[in-house]
Amino acid sequence: MATELHQELRVAVRDLCSRFTGEYWRKLDEARGYPEEFVSALTEAGWLAALIPEEYGGSGLNITEASIILEEMNRSGGNSAACHAQMYIMGALLRHGSEEQKRRYLPKIASGELRLQSFAVTEPTTGSDTLKLKTTAVKRGDQYVVNGQKVWTSRVQHSDLMLLLARTTPLGEVRKRSEGLSVFLVDLRNAIGNGLTVRPIRNMMNHETNELFFDDFKVPAENLVGEEGKGFRYILDGMNAERILIAAECIGDGYWFIERAAHYAKERVVFDRPIGQNQGIQFPIARAYVNVEAANLMRFRAASLFDAGEPCGAEANMAKLLAADASWEAANAAIQTHGGFGFAAEYDIERKFRETRLYQVAPISTNLILAYIGEHVLGLPRSY
C-alpha cells in the first residue's frame, strides 16, 4: 500500500535523478564510463545505505522502501545496475557476520567510504550449477588460500570489497551438495597483482563486469563470513531481497519505456495523424502497461511479505520473472513505436533496450525461476 513515506521517497529520488539526464547516460554509454557522479550523489544522499540499520549508520528502511529507490533510479532513465549491489550485498554480512565485522565495515559502507558492490559467484565452467563451483579456499594457518576462476563479476574495478563464494570442503566429502561452500569478504584494494588478476569483459551494455583469476590468493581467516561450509545458505538467504529489488528496477524500466512510447505516439504524425491513433501502435503500448502494472502488484506483494518476515520465495521469484518479462515487452513496444528513431542513440530507447534485456538472464535466468516454481510451488520433479 502506498504510504506518505513512499511518495516522499519517490519525489526525493526522482529529484536527485533528474540531474542525470539522457545526455549524461549517453556520454557514459559511448565512453563505457562509470557513472561516478551519479553513484556519489546517491551515496551522499544516503539512498544506497537504505537497508543498513540505523545503529550501523544506515537509514534502516525496509525492502519495500528500498525497492522504490531502485525503481525510481531506472524510471528516471538511469541504470541502477552500476551501484544497486551496494544496497544489498552487505546483507550477508549483516545477517551472518560477527559483531566485530559489522562494526568495522557497515558504517563505512553506509557512508560510502567503502564500496562493497561486487559479488563473485558465477564460474565459467559451471554457470547456473552453483553448487559445482570449482574455486577453492584452503585454510593454512590464519589465512585461506584461494585458487580458481570467476566470470561476470561486476563492478570489481569500482569496489573496495567483494564477497566471494568458494568451496572449502571438496564436493566428494560433504553430506549434502549445498554444504562445504563458504563466503569471504575480500579486500580488493591490494588484491590486484597479489594473486588476483582482473580481465574486463566487453559486453552489450555499459556495464563493468570481469573475469577473475585467483592464483594462491590469500584471504585472512578473520574475513570468513559466518561459519565455514555454510556459505550457500547465507547466499540463499539474500536471494529473495535481491529478486524483489531487481523486479523493482524492471518495473522502473517498464514505466520509462511506456511513458516514452506513449509520448512519442502522441507527437509523431504520419499519414496525417498521430501514430498512436493506430491500434497497431496503441495496443502494444497498452498491453505493456497492463503487464507492468500486474508485475508491480506481485512486486509489492513479495515486498510486503518480506517486510512482515513471512516466507516469500515464490512471490519474490514470480515478481522477478513477471517484471523482467514486462520491461522487455515494454522495451519492444517502445522501439517499435519509435520506428527508425528507436535505433538512434539520441533517443535513449536503444540504450535502455540493451540494459533491460539483461534481466532475463542475470542475476538469475528466467528458466531457473521457472524451475524453482515447478519444483517448490507445484511439487514437480526437480528438472536439473
Ligand SMILES: Cc1cc2nc3c(=O)[nH]c(=O)nc-3n(C[C@H](O)[C@H](O)[C@H](O)COP(=O)(O)OP(=O)(O)OC[C@H]3O[C@@H](n4cnc5c(N)ncnc54)[C@H](O)[C@@H]3O)c2cc1C
Ligand atoms: C552483465 C552480467 C553481469 C553479471 N554480474 C554477475 C555478478 O556480479 N556476479 C556473479 O556471480 N554473476 C554475475 N553474472 C552471471 C549471471 O548470474 C549468469 O550469467 C546467469 O546466472 C546464468 O549463468 P550462465 O551465464 O553461466 O548460463 P548457463 O548456466 O550456462 O545457462 C545458459 C542458458 O541455459 C539455461 N539453462 C541452464 N541450465 C538449465 C536447466 N537445467 N533448465 C533450463 N534452462 C537451463 C539458462 O537459463 C540460460 O538461459 C552476470 C551476468 C551478466 C551477463
